[in-house]
Amino acid sequence: MEEKRSGGAPRAADVLWAGRLKEKPDSAAFAFQASLAVDRRLALDDIAGSRAHAAMLAARGIIPAEAAAALDGELERLAAGIAAKGLAAIGLDAFPAADVTAEDIHSLIEGLLTEKLGDAGRMLHAGRSRNDQVAVDFRLYLMRIIPRLREELSQTAAVLLDRAEEHAETVMPGYTHLQRAQPVTAGFQLCAWACALIRDRERFADALSRITAECPLGSGALAGSTLDLDREATARALGFAAPGVNAMDSVADRDFALETAAAVSIAMVHLSRFCEDIVLWASEEFGFIVLSEAWSTGSSIMPQKKNPDFAELIRGKAGRTTGNLVTLLTLLKGLPYAYDKDLQEDKEALFDSLDTLDACLRMFRGMISAAAFNAERMKAACAGGFLEATDAAEYLVRKGVPFRKAHETAAGLVRDCIAAGQRSVGERTLSQLKEKSPLFEDDIYAALEPLACVRARKLGGGPAPEEVRRQAARLRLLLRQAVKPAL
Numbered sequence: 001m002e003e004k005r006s007g008g009a010p011r012a013a014d015v016l017w018a019g020r021l022k023e024k025p026d027s028a029a030f031a032f033q034a035s036l037a038v039d040r041r042l043a044l045d046d047i048a049g050s051r052a053h054a055a056m057l058a059a060r061g062i063i064p065a066e067a068a069a070a071l072d073g074e075l076e077r078l079a080a081g082i083a084a085k086g087l088a089a090i091g092l093d094a095f096p097a098a099d100v101t102a103e104d105i106h107s108l109i110e111g112l113l114t115e116k117l118g119d120a121g122r123m124l125h126a127g128r129s130r131n132d133q134v135a136v137d138f139r140l141y142l143m144r145i146i147p148r149l150r151e152e153l154s155q156t157a158a159v160l161l162d163r164a165e166e167h168a169e170t171v172m173p174g175y176t177h178l179q180r181a182q183p184v185t186a187g188f189q190l191c192a193w194a195c196a197l198i199r200d201r202e203r204f205a206d207a208l209s210r211i212t213a214e215c216p217l218g219s220g221a222l223a224g225s226t227l228d229l230d231r232e233a234t235a236r237a238l239g240f241a242a243p244g245v246n247a248m249d250s251v252a253d254r255d256f257a258l259e260t261a262a263a264v265s266i267a268m269v270h271l272s273r274f275c276e277d278i279v280l281w282a283s284e285e286f287g288f289i290v291l292s293e294a295w296s297t298g299s300s301i302m303p304q305k306k307n308p309d310f311a312e313l314i315r316g317k318a319g320r321t322t323g324n325l326v327t328l329l330t331l332l333k334g335l336p337y338a339y340d341k342d343l344q345e346d347k348e349a350l351f352d353s354l355d356t357l358d359a360c361l362r363m364f365r366g367m368i369s370a371a372a373f374n375a376e377r378m379k380a381a382c383a384g385g386f387l388e389a390t391d392a393a394e395y396l397v398r399k400g401v402p403f404r405k406a407h408e409t410a411a412g413l414v415r416d417c418i419a420a421g422q423r424s425v426g427e428r429t430l431s432q433l434k435e436k437s438p439l440f441e442d443d444i445y446a447a448l449e450p451l452a453c454v455r456a457r458k459l460g461g462g463p464a465p466e467e468v469r470r471q472a473a474r475l476r477l478l479l480r481q482a483v484k485p486a487l
Ligand code: ARG
Pocket: 035, 039, 104, 130, 131, 134, 339, 341, 343, 344, 345
């Protein structure tokens, strides 16, 4: 048995693979390169990978069946312990402890097995490297987490659709350049947000399809193994479509992490944009939305304040997920093939992104469910911005006027209104309208009402209430379709 290294307490890793190294790392250096604080959340995945590997080693006669059975029993016991007691079951309850007892989750679990089983524990790593092991674990973890995130996205989109249907007739201004543009409804905009989240959900499914496509196990450090491993069997046992095509690629590849981080970043940018609107709408100036008190905060100094902190914080957290994506891209750029320790930094960034999106979706959903839309204020905001000007032009187009001329006529009406201090085209008399175009009739006034403008936009994709209801129904159907990762 090795003597204990001088730097700190005895560690499983010392015993396992001091290898050719005689010198003893000091404890600060050991702690610096250790990743247990981060990769501890891969415990169950590491156990699953080891169970598949051990069973395969026995099936191929590389280790005795009794050793595999002992390994499997102990790994199962560890997994059950974690399921019941969390990571305390593998001594990680007090984490981060002052003394790091193992370099990473892989060495910790192998150490526990060896401590308990002796030589059976020492047999497990045959034909395996931590390089393929971590690549498998990371993928298995994402295979567990991504479906949960997709479910969070579904539930959030469903809440938006509920509120969209509720407000299918709640007229409000639609904006371009943050200037009032054309009348829409709150339901129309909420439905637009749901569309974005549903695409995000599909983006995750797409990333997942590549994550499950190739199993890195059997790639070893970078060049496979001389042992007669059954890569098909382990790939199948772990839920992958096939073993990886090229061992060097399998240990070097992290584009699955990049894709996942990108999908998170895009979803967070979506949430951030929605939250920007909510912050605006919750202001006194807009007054379109009243956030419930449970989803607002007060000020430590200004007694009157009711701040949309949750929306602001979600918007702010999109910064960290963008940062995490850039971290991963930068990490990989310039990295020589195949494995480099730099790759250990990949998990912290992605885990943070996944946690952030998960939390933000829950918060956003709660905030939207409890918010009240102020239909009066929204309707009032439709007056005064000449949102009906396009409708006046299209009224003339329907009567045969070339659009460019109709546009000029409507623009002239807006100019006249402004000069006369009027707030909408409908404030002009019929004779004033007829001066600009004899084609205007009495029915123009009804056509320029905000709700009429909205109802008239009943093309597919438009804001007409029945069309928004149709969009919501179609989106709900998409949400019900369980997208299986394409194996
Ligand atoms: N903790 C390491 C990581 O996350 C595991 C792989 C270590 N491999 C090695 N050759 N040092 O990347």
